[in-house]
Amino acid sequence: MTLLRSWIETANDPECPFPLNNLPYGVFTHKDSAPRCCTAIGDKVLDLGGMQRAGLLEPLGLTEPALNGLMEQGPEAWDSLRVTLFGFLGEGSDAAAMVLPHLFPMEEVRMHLPFRVSEYTDFYSSRHHAFNVGSMFRGPENALPPNWLHIPIGYNGRASTIVVSGTDIRRPMGQIKPKEADIPFFGSSRRLDIELEMGTVVGQPSQMGKPITVAEADQMIFGYVLLNDWSARDIQAWEYQPLGPFQSKAFATSISPWVVTRAALEPFRCSPPPREVPLLPYLAEPGPMLYDINLSVTLTPSGRKAPTTITRTNFREMYYSAAQQLAHHASSGCAMRVGDLLGSGTISGPEKDSFGSLLELTWGGQEPLKLADGEERTFIEDGDRLSLEGHAQGTGYRIGFGECTGTVLPASGLPDF
Amino acid sequence: MTLLRSWIETANDPECPFPLNNLPYGVFTHKDSAPRCCTAIGDKVLDLGGMQRAGLLEPLGLTEPALNGLMEQGPEAWDSLRVTLFGFLGEGSDAAAMVLPHLFPMEEVRMHLPFRVSEYTDFYSSRHHAFNVGSMFRGPENALPPNWLHIPIGYNGRASTIVVSGTDIRRPMGQIKPKEADIPFFGSSRRLDIELEMGTVVGQPSQMGKPITVAEADQMIFGYVLLNDWSARDIQAWEYQPLGPFQSKAFATSISPWVVTRAALEPFRCSPPPREVPLLPYLAEPGPMLYDINLSVTLTPSGRKAPTTITRTNFREMYYSAAQQLAHHASSGCAMRVGDLLGSGTISGPEKDSFGSLLELTWGGQEPLKLADGEERTFIEDGDRLSLEGHAQGTGYRIGFGECTGTVLPASGLPDF
Structure with a gap:
């Protein structure tokens, strides 16, 4: 496996923890917003809750303040979301204009406990x-x-x-x-x-x-x-x-x-x-x-x-x-x-x-x-x-x-x- | 403390586990109903969720399928609900007619886990x-x-x-x-x-x-x-x-x-x-x-x-x-x-x-x-x-x-x- 390149240039730095290959999930707030699910790409946070609300993503529980809803969807949904995000964020994607409003500089957001811990x-x-x-x-x-x-x-x-x-x-x-x-x-x-x-x-x-x-x-x-x-x-x-x-x-x-x-x-x-x-x-x-x-x-x-x-x-x-x-x-x-x-x-x-x-x-x-x-x-x-x-x-x-x-x-x- | 008498006669039997003094809380269903909170009195279950919905009780989370909502209300609310129920169920109460539609024979109900166990x-x-x-x-x-x-x-x-x-x-x-x-x-x-x-x-x-x-x-x-x-x-x-x-x-x-x-x-x-x-x-x-x-x-x-x-x-x-x-x-x-x-x-x-x-x-x-x-x-x-x-x-x-x-x-x- 080698680097999957993104049109978000910071994600292509070999020392960046969050290249397109990664796409980890978390929960964030920006200023006074409600907490919702996100992923990280380069030096940006991508607002998955916002994208779901805008109809860019299937309803996968991403507007919730915890990843539990997404997890409940199961492995096929996890794989499918990952593929969808590759499409949005990969180099040469034609979706950049749709995605841009949902990107936040990482230093401007606050990260929260990513999921409700059952036990x-x-x-x-x-x-x-x-x-x-x-x-x-x-x-x-x-x-x-x-x-x-x-x-x-x-x-x-x-x-x-x-x-x-x-x-x-x-x-x-x-x-x-x-x-x-x-x-x-x-x-x-x-x-x-x-x-x-x-x-x-x-x-x-x-x-x-x-x-x-x-x-x-x-x-x-x-x-x-x-x-x-x-x-x-x-x-x-x-x-x-x-x-x-x-x-x-x-x-x-x-x-x-x-x-x-x-x-x-x-x-x-x-x-x-x-x-x-x-x-x-x-x-x-x-x-x-x-x-x-x-x-x-x-x-x-x-x-x-x-x-x-x-x-x-x-x-x-x-x-x-x-x-x-x-x-x-x-x-x-x-x-x-x-x-x-x-x-x-x-x-x-x-x-x-x-x-x-x-x-x-x-x-x-x-x-x-x-x-x-x-x-x-x-x-x-x-x-x-x-x-x-x-x-x-x-x-x-x-x-x-x-x-x-x-x-x-x-x-x-x-x-x- | 002696027996608090109820107009529900079975509750006054000295061997009954559920006299008016008790009023334990639980969660029940009757036939295909949704689960909701209840108490026990004599050989009856009193549908507290139904009474809340009918406006006979304050909104205390009693229509939920677990006691957690009631618990969150705190000790004053618990005391106040207990006093209210004494009023409804005590001997000589003038509320019997209002309460009767919310009583179910205990042998007809199914009891559920009474609360969501956090840990x-x-x-x-x-x-x-x-x-x-x-x-x-x-x-x-x-x-x-x-x-x-x-x-x-x-x-x-x-x-x-x-x-x-x-x-x-x-x-x-x-x-x-x-x-x-x-x-x-x-x-x-x-x-x-x-x-x-x-x-x-x-x-x-x-x-x-x-x-x-x-x-x-x-x-x-x-x-x-x-x-x-x-x-x-x-x-x-x-x-x-x-x-x-x-x-x-x-x-x-x-x-x-x-x-x-x-x-x-x-x-x-x-x-x-x-x-x-x-x-x-x-x-x-x-x-x-x-x-x-x-x-x-x-x-x-x-x-x-x-x-x-x-x-x-x-x-x-x-x-x-x-x-x-x-x-x-x-x-x-x-x-x-x-x-x-x-x-x-x-x-x-x-x-x-x-x-x-x-x-x-x-x-x-x-x-x-x-x-x-x-x-x-x-x-x-x-x-x-x-x-x-x-x-x-x-x-x-x-x-x-x-x-x-x-x-x-x-x-x-x-x-x-």
């Missing part, structure tokens, strides 16, 4: 991440739990606090028990962390009581977002036994404003690593189900301009694919819904500078990271701006996700208990 | 249950996890498979690893269980980033339902480390069709047990926050008519109240939403015949229960009908929840992997 599930599917975390807590010989090589381990997360990139994040409070203390105290987290993840957006439902195959699961996926699963490690350490993470993760999860479609990522599929033990047949993959997507994270302290890249990794570092995670999720008969969001789990590569969390990058806070401007970090400090970036690199073009950022605010005061 | 969280807050389960897995000396006496432990559950009483339950499939095996297989659960719980229905939201007090949490609660958190113990045992239960619980959760309001339960508030260690101030209770509600479960094998009562316990057996659970849930800044459902956790009393799960009642399947008609059970068999019942006992009246039932169907076949 949020977070997985634990990166081999290196699971090994690192397990090593820290149980030693390298017992690092992987006995089920890890058989199950794409996941747990239900909290959907009410999923926010779009750019939303400030309030440092959470919670129960914390220092190692040397007998009892916990209630206070603000001192070990606030990121988790670099991709999020899978489920675009089609499955029925209650009816498991699905990995191939069916793959077809239900609408697209992917960048996802930062903010985590309070001190709250997590005290609360998570025996039933898993709860308030340590519930306070915020950030996602990118753009959902990059499965269609745009097709050229970047790649195979999983060799299986260390055979997988059960219900997890068998009909083809390559991982994606080659470059990921990185920067940290910018308050008042500084220079971001420091603290990690670089790749989505292909997963042991289990999103389709396998989704098939496992439905395996008990659990009904999946349009708008479900699946976090990949923290994506860590094999090298120390490719780990997806500060917990791993600073090895439990023991080895501070050096930042530009001479500062150091173990965990996140108030005012820090964390930003995830991701793109798949094609020949002469890239499929970008934009940014997923958040700035950490000090904890709120205690309510008057 | 579902399940807790682990019964001391005896936690001790029993811990004893089985870790021995009585290590039964309670170190955090248990400090935190109302909870985990996020799956909302998409919450169903109303009467819905058949498909036996789940999943990964199971027998103790003697090296690797798991994928098959249908052989240790299918109930969990006898109460569900708290959150009727008012809290803001992201803003913890709430226990007193505020209490005021956000709209009401309570019976809840059966169906659980596959064999799937759970293999999957739950390190991140908690997932597919072992995700296949189904049943709730009663009636939401009994906090107002109706006010006379039944009672105090928690003595605290074994002091609670942190954010969990301090401003008054009695538990409820005295009798609970029982029956099991009826397929083709048999005689149900066997397999346990009797009481909601006052909780260590943490629903208000404490909700305050803890929001403590990190997690936003709570209208329609959130909080499971209490399995409610077990101190005696062997007051345990809230088959896991405990048969002590891990080692001590089968004897049923009427001579059958025995360790875990649930296909065709078994499980039914939860609950009521608060007043002087000469009771506040009933109706039933929460489900019949277990055989597992679906494997998809063609």
Whole structure:
């Protein structure tokens, strides 16, 4: 696959995240307008809601303030819309005059949460991440739990606090028990962390009581977002036994404003690593189900301009694919819904500078990271701006996700208990 | 508090679950009608949607197919509707003629899921249950996890498979690893269980980033339902480390069709047990926050008519109240939403015949229960009908929840992997 050229010249820049090949979906407002669906092309946002209202597009739910309506239309409608947009936006199109009134400069619009999140599930599917975390807590010989090589381990997360990139994040409070203390105290987290993840957006439902195959699961996926699963490690350490993470993760999860479609990522599929033990047949993959997507994270302290890249990794570092995670999720008969969001789990590569969390990058806070401007970090400090970036690199073009950022605010005061 | 008499005579029977004191809310259809909100009075269902449409009630969202609209109106509106209904239905009311066309015999209506469940969280807050389960897995000396006496432990559950009483339950499939095996297989659960719980229905939201007090949490609660958190113990045992239960619980959760309001339960508030260690101030209770509600479960094998009562316990057996659970849930800044459902956790009393799960009642399947008609059970068999019942006992009246039932169907076949 090479660059698909557009008459919007900025889209043809090889470093532009939004060439015609991409066409990610989001929700925007311009000044006081109502929120509606859009796509990105070059340095412009194309108002799909406006085009539908003008009769240029079929009624596909594009005037809604969320992508759920479009997702409900199903894969054929998604493909058909993509082809229609190629026609409108491709080099030599005769539709430019009709399209022009619906283009907005990207810097003039505000992006919103792209879809109503039905439920949020977070997985634990990166081999290196699971090994690192397990090593820290149980030693390298017992690092992987006995089920890890058989199950794409996941747990239900909290959907009410999923926010779009750019939303400030309030440092959470919670129960914390220092190692040397007998009892916990209630206070603000001192070990606030990121988790670099991709999020899978489920675009089609499955029925209650009816498991699905990995191939069916793959077809239900609408697209992917960048996802930062903010985590309070001190709250997590005290609360998570025996039933898993709860308030340590519930306070915020950030996602990118753009959902990059499965269609745009097709050229970047790649195979999983060799299986260390055979997988059960219900997890068998009909083809390559991982994606080659470059990921990185920067940290910018308050008042500084220079971001420091603290990690670089790749989505292909997963042991289990999103389709396998989704098939496992439905395996008990659990009904999946349009708008479900699946976090990949923290994506860590094999090298120390490719780990997806500060917990791993600073090895439990023991080895501070050096930042530009001479500062150091173990965990996140108030005012820090964390930003995830991701793109798949094609020949002469890239499929970008934009940014997923958040700035950490000090904890709120205690309510008057 | 004594019986509030109604001109609907069946509501004055001391054993009727739905006297005027109760007025639980639900959603019903009659023949081919659209679903809408209702209350129960004696052996009748009162069509609140119809009364709103007829101008007899304020516009409170009662024509909607879910209670969420009513809940969004807030506590003052809830109180005011209750007072209005006392006026319509109380003995000596002059409104009987206006009300009569909106009454339907209960046996002619079909009840639906009473509200759109935003998110579902399940807790682990019964001391005896936690001790029993811990004893089985870790021995009585290590039964309670170190955090248990400090935190109302909870985990996020799956909302998409919450169903109303009467819905058949498909036996789940999943990964199971027998103790003697090296690797798991994928098959249908052989240790299918109930969990006898109460569900708290959150009727008012809290803001992201803003913890709430226990007193505020209490005021956000709209009401309570019976809840059966169906659980596959064999799937759970293999999957739950390190991140908690997932597919072992995700296949189904049943709730009663009636939401009994906090107002109706006010006379039944009672105090928690003595605290074994002091609670942190954010969990301090401003008054009695538990409820005295009798609970029982029956099991009826397929083709048999005689149900066997397999346990009797009481909601006052909780260590943490629903208000404490909700305050803890929001403590990190997690936003709570209208329609959130909080499971209490399995409610077990101190005696062997007051345990809230088959896991405990048969002590891990080692001590089968004897049923009427001579059958025995360790875990649930296909065709078994499980039914939860609950009521608060007043002087000469009771506040009933109706039933929460489900019949277990055989597992679906494997998809063609």
